[in-house]
Amino acid sequence: MIKAAYLHIPFCEHICHYCDFNKVFLKGQPVDEYIQALEKEIQMTLNQYPASQFETIFVGGGTPTSLSEQQLYNFCQSIHKHLPMSENVEFTFEANPGDLTMGKLQILREAGVNRISLGVQTFNEELLKKIGRVHRAEDVFQSVDNAKKVGFKNISIDLIFSLPTQTIDDFKESLIEAFSLDIQHYSAYSLIIEPKTVFYNLLQKGKLPTPGEDTEAAMYELLMEEMDKHGFEQYEISNFAKPGFESKHNLTYWNNDYYYGFGAGAHSYVNGWRRSNTGPLNKYIGQIQKGELPIFHEHQVTKVEQMEEEMFLGLRKTDGVSIARFIEKFGKDPLLLFKNEMVELINKKWLEVNQERIYLTKAGRLLGNEVFQAFLVH
Numbered sequence: 305m306i307k308a309a310y311l312h313i314p315f316c317e318h319i320c321h322y323c324d325f326n327k328v329f330l331k332g333q334p335v336d337e338y339i340q341a342l343e344k345e346i347q348m349t350l351n352q353y354p355a356s357q358f359e360t361i362f363v364g365g366g367t368p369t370s371l372s373e374q375q376l377y378n379f380c381q382s383i384h385k386h387l388p389m390s391e392n393v394e395f396t397f398e399a400n401p402g403d404l405t406m407g408k409l410q411i412l413r414e415a416g417v418n419r420i421s422l423g424v425q426t427f428n429e430e431l432l433k434k435i436g437r438v439h440r441a442e443d444v445f446q447s448v449d450n451a452k453k454v455g456f457k458n459i460s461i462d463l464i465f466s467l468p469t470q471t472i473d474d475f476k477e478s479l480i481e482a483f484s485l486d487i488q489h490y491s492a493y494s495l496i497i498e499p500k501t502v503f504y505n506l507l508q509k510g511k512l513p514t515p516g517e518d519t520e521a522a523m524y525e526l527l528m529e530e531m532d533k534h535g536f537e538q539y540e541i542s543n544f545a546k547p548g549f550e551s552k553h554n555l556t557y558w559n560n561d562y563y564y565g566f567g568a569g570a571h572s573y574v575n576g577w578r579r580s581n582t583g584p585l586n587k588y589i590g591q592i593q594k595g596e597l598p599i600f601h602e603h604q605v606t607k608v609e610q611m612e613e614e615m616f617l618g619l620r621k622t623d624g625v626s627i628a629r630f631i632e633k634f635g636k637d638p639l640l641l642f643k644n645e646m647v648e649l650i651n652k653k654w655l656e657v658n659q660e661r662i663y664l665t666k667a668g669r670l671l672g673n674e675v676f677q678a679f680l681v682h
Contacts, residue, residue, distance in 0.1 A: 312567030380415035402439035460489035616676035624663025
């Protein structure tokens with residue numbers, strides 16, 4: 305049975321320069337109609353592909369907390385109505401530090417949300433302006449403080465490094481500020497410049513001074529050292545947690561398990577099919593009003609593809625790929641199936657193997673994408 309669901313709220317009060325997620329400016333959008341359509345999509349999907357109890361629900365965006373208090377309340381009620389939750393569910397909402405009011409926090413807490421993920425990116429005021437964020441460092445401290453007051457005991461923040469003009473010292477300062485928050489989880493990603501973003505256009509014109517690969521690698525090494533020093537375990541290439549606070553939802557992806565994806569542009573992996581939803585809002589709403597599931601693209605994942613995905617998704621985790629689980633799932637031994645690739649990667653000191661697991665070395669984590677590429681061969 306499928307035990308994970310992602311719900312997409314595509315509205316933002318401001319569009320950041322690096323973001324390529326499916327999102328729209330909030331002003332003038334059919335927000336209420338969208339929430340109704342989202343509820344109908346959940347009903348239609350679960351009629352076709354029934355679920356039991358959910359162990360993880362993740363509401364992302366966009367900015368879910370850009371909804372008004374009333375809309376947020378209605379949305380949470382509809383989640384509870386259609387997605388039965390297990391006793392130890394991990395129920396996460398993404399939020400922006402600038403718009404997370406006490407009122408909204410209370411609505412979320414009363415609705416059973418028990419994990420907040422804040423898009424912080426950096427504590428450097430100049431860099432925040434450069435990347436198009438509208439919050440300031442003080443908003444982060446205020447939001448975390450308010451979340452704790454309301455009763456949240458599982459708080460995560462996102463950081464980005466290798467930002468334009470960012471130095472190693474800038475990043476070190478951001479880490480010092482981040483650790484002072486006294487929270488349970490951090491995600492930290494290097495900047496990826498995606499097409500159709502402000503940063504991509506600037507890069508094309510030669511107007512985006514990025515730190516370069518060597519500085520990016522040094523920042524990542526600093527990140528791993530500092531997290532370890534502060535008692536945060538690296539359980540995935542970009543994710544660090546106090547023991548017991550690893551993101552159950554993201555582990556669904558890296559364990560290559562099935563999950564539902566609801567909302568405009570959302571992705572799902574259900575019963576061997578990977579699907580993506582229609583992105584444009586009016587088109588998404590229109591399809592649902594016609595009684596159609598809003599599928600934009602679907603692909604039945606072959607057994608070969610499933611085995612490749614098991615490897616390159618699983619290797620993102622510090623624990624790596626369980627040999628026994630792979631054999632149980634596919635009836636094949638990964639050590640034989642990917643023997644040549646592994647020998648090469650072990651010789652490069654990017655990969656290690658013991659009796660139970662296949663996992664990246666520290667050097668392999670720095671070159672993750674090259675390692676993953678090696679398994680796309682069959």
